[in-house]
Structures are given as structure tokens and as C-alpha cells.
Amino acid sequence: MKTNITSIIIALIISSQLGAQNLNVEITENTKSPYLLGKIDKSGLEGENYKSWFTKNYTDYKPNTALVSKISSELKSYDIMLFMGTWCGDSKKEVPKLYKVLEACDFPMEQLTVVAVSRQPDMYKQSPQHEEAGLNIHRVPTIIFYKEGKEVNRIVEHPVNSFEEDILNIITKNDYKSNYQIVAAVYKILNKKGAKGLKRKQKKLLQKYKEKVSGMYELNTYGRILYGTNRLEEAIAVFEFNTKLFPDQPRVFMSLANTLGASGYKEKAIEVLEKAIELHPKNEDLKQNLEVIKSN
Numbered sequence: 187m188k189t190n191i192t193s194i195i196i197a198l199i200i201s202s203q204l205g206a207q208n209l210n211v212e213i214t215e216n217t218k219s220p221y222l223l224g225k226i227d228k229s230g231l232e233g234e235n236y237k238s239w240f241t242k243n244y245t246d247y248k249p250n251t252a253l254v255s256k257i258s259s260e261l262k263s264y265d266i267m268l269f270m271g272t273w274c275g276d277s278k279k280e281v282p283k284l285y286k287v288l289e290a291c292d293f294p295m296e297q298l299t300v301v302a303v304s305r306q307p308d309m310y311k312q313s314p315q316h317e318e319a320g321l322n323i324h325r326v327p328t329i330i331f332y333k334e335g336k337e338v339n340r341i342v343e344h345p346v347n348s349f350e351e352d353i354l355n356i357i358t359k360n361d362y363k364s365n366y367q368i369v370a371a372v373y374k375i376l377n378k379k380g381a382k383g384l385k386r387k388q389k390k391l392l393q394k395y396k397e398k399v400s401g402m403y404e405l406n407t408y409g410r411i412l413y414g415t416n417r418l419e420e421a422i423a424v425f426e427f428n429t430k431l432f433p434d435q436p437r438v439f440m441s442l443a444n445t446l447g448a449s450g451y452k453e454k455a456i457e458v459l460e461k462a463i464e465l466h467p468k469n470e471d472l473k474q475n476l477e478v479i480k481s482n
Contacts, residue, residue, distance in 0.1 A: 213304075222272045222302040224313050227295075228285060230302075236272055243282035249290045253350035258291040260357045263333060265297045269318055270327040273305045276343050277327045284329065287349045310414045322373045324408045325366060331356055342366050368395045369408045372424060381423035388427055395431070402432040406441055418449045429458075436462060436469045447479045455479050 210230030214220045220235045231240040268284070270277040288298065303311045303318060303326060311323055321330065325343040331353075332338065338356060342364040345352045355362040364370070371391065375384050399405070405428040412421035425442035432438050439462035446455035459476040466472055 217306075219273070221305065223304055224302060224315060225317075226300050226302045231272070231281070231285075239278040240282050243279060244286050247283040247286045249287050250348065250350045251290075253348075253354055254287065254290045257350065257354050257357060258293075261288075261291050261293055261353060262297075264338070264357065265332040266293075266299070267317075267321075267330045267332065268298065268300045268327060269303055269311075269321075269323045269330075270300065271303050271305060271311070274326050276325075280327050280344050280349075284327075284349055287353070308414070311411060312414070322369070324369055324411045340364055366404055366408075368399050368404055371395070372405065372408065372427070376417075376420050376423075381419040384420070384423045384427060388430060391427070392430055399431055402428060402435045402438050405431065406438065409441065409445070413445055413448075418445075421445055422449065422451075429462075433465060436466050436472050439472065440475050443475060443479060447482065452479065452482070 208225065210222060210226050210233070211224050212220050212230075212233070212235070213223050222230050222233075222236070230236070266288075268281070270281050272278075288295075299317075301313050301317045303309075303313050303323070311326060312318055321328075327341075327343065329341040330337055331340065339360055339362050341349070341352055341356075344365065346363070346365065352362060368391075371394075372384060375387050379386070405424055409421045409424040409428065412418075412424060422442070422445055425438070425445055428438045429442055439458055443455040443458040443462075446452075446458065456476065456479060459472055459479065463469070463472050463476065
């Protein structure tokens with residue numbers, strides 16, 4: 187009950203702050219360090235608690251002038267939506283560069299919408315107004331390019347090459363493939379066929395992506411996002427698929443088991459961990475995890 191009351195108080199504080207000021211809302215209560223939440227702009231990022239990293243990375247970045255001249259005109263016909271976290275290392279590194287490129291292109295800033303998301307467990311990578319809903323925001327920063335109201339492409343977490351090169355591809359031939367293509371593929375299947383559809387497609391996905399996924403955290407983070415937005419069956423399906431991709435990683439089995447246990451599937455969680463221990467008999471974390479689930 188104490189935890190629930192605390193969560194309610196935090197929600198009320200955030201709500202009152204958002205009501206008083208819709209732009210560049212700063213959260214300072216119940217957090218180790220302040221962070222921005224909701225819609226923001228450059229002036230917010232130049233605020234006292236963020237300018238140390240924003241100004242340095244903005245100043246240090248030198249856009250490719252030749253590429254800027256190629257993208258400047260056409261880019262103005264796009265709208266851009268940026269999701270970031272002022273607490274996120276990748277956002278701190280990449281967002282100042284993006285601003286520098288957009289300004290070099292003389293991009294109309296009224297066509298840029300920036301949303302700062304939360305780091306809190308109960309609102310992880312979400313905003314109070316939920317601008318991220320339905321947009322598959324699993325990594326930040328995520329930069330989405332729209333034309334005539336439709337998404338054309340996106341840059342996820344960091345450019346594949348550089349912002350200038352990636353944007354040039356997106357606004358010309360548009361065969362650009364952002365980072366985390368496995369998540370994009372899984373997201374598409376879940377939206378069309380649900381958790382059962384993902385299970386049916388596991389074999390084909392394994393054949394296509396087995397050697398292309400950089401690590402277990404690509405899908406582990408996505409599963410966490412699904413769980414945090416109450417898409418429990420889909421989260422379980424993603425964690426289960428991740429055990430097929432990375433059977434040599436004990437942590438993927440713990441993620442699956444813990445999600446099963448928290449969702450009311452205790453016996454299935456125990457079964458997952460017992461099978462994982464057979465694969466990794468010396469792993470003490472798996473054994474401890476099993477004891478915790480059995481005791482609950």
C-alpha cells in the first residue's frame with residue numbers, strides 16, 4: 187500500500203507540473219537526478235541540468251557541408267518526431283548532433299516535435315501524454331520522418347552512418363534500414379498476428395536473423411517495453427523467442443521466467459528455469475532465481 191500511495195503522489199506531482207507548463211517540464215521529485223518529461227524544445231536542453239552535455243556535443247559536431255547542401259531543400263517537406271531521454275547516454279550523444287544538422291539545413295523547427303520520455307519503471311520510455319503509443323518506441327533516441335502524415339522511415343538509437351548520410355538515403359532512394367531490424371520484424375508480426383503469430387514465425391525469423399542480432403538486449407529491452415504497457419502475452423512471446431536466439435545466455439531464461447511468474451504462470455516459470463539449469467548447470471543466478479520463484 188505504501189508503494190501505491192507513493193506512485194499516486196508522483197503521478198499527481200507530474201500531472202500538476204504538466205498542467206502548469208506544457209513545455210520543458212522538469213521532474214525533480216523522487217529521482218536521483220532531474221530529467222525532462224513530455225514535449226520539449228532546444229531551450230529545455232540548454233537548461234542548467236542539461237547544457238553541459240548538450241552544448242558540448244552540439245559545438246563539437248561539424249556537419250558535412252556537401253551532404254547538408256544535398257538534403258536541405260527536400261528535408262523541409264518532412265515532419266520529424268524525436269523521442270529521447272535526457273537521462274539516456276545515446277540521447278545525450280546523438281540529439282545535439284541532430285539539432286546541429288537540422289539547423290545547418292535551415293529546417294523549420296515548427297516541423298520538429300521532441301518528446302522526452304521517462305526512465306521510471308512504471309513509465310519506462312513513456313511520456314505523460316503517451317505520444318509514443320503505437321509507434322514502437324523501444325530505444326531512444328528514435329527519430330521518425332513523416333511526409334504527408336505518413337511515416338517514411340526512422341533512425342533508431344544512432345545513425346547507421348551519419349545523420350547526413352542516413353537522412354539523404356531516407357529522402358531519396360529510401361532503402362535505409364535502421365538499427366534493430368529484428369525488433370521491427372517482430373513488431374510487425376505482433377501487430378498483425380499477435381503472440382500466436384510470433385510463435386508460428388519463430389523458425390523463419392531464426393533463419394533470417396540468427397546471425398544479424400547483435401545481442402540478447404535487442405529483444406530483451408523490447409520485451410520489457412511490452413510488459414510495461416500491459417501487453418503481457420506478447421512480452422512472454424518475445425522473451426521466449428529470445429531464448430531461441432540466445433540459448434547460451436542464462437539471462438534470457440530469467441527474463442522469460444520472471445515475466446511468466448509475474449503474470450501468474452508460476453509452474454511455467456519453474457519449468458523454464460529447470461530447463462535452463464540443465465543447459466547451464468553451473469550458473470548460480472539461475473538456481474537462485476528458481477528458488478525465489480518457488481518460494482513466492
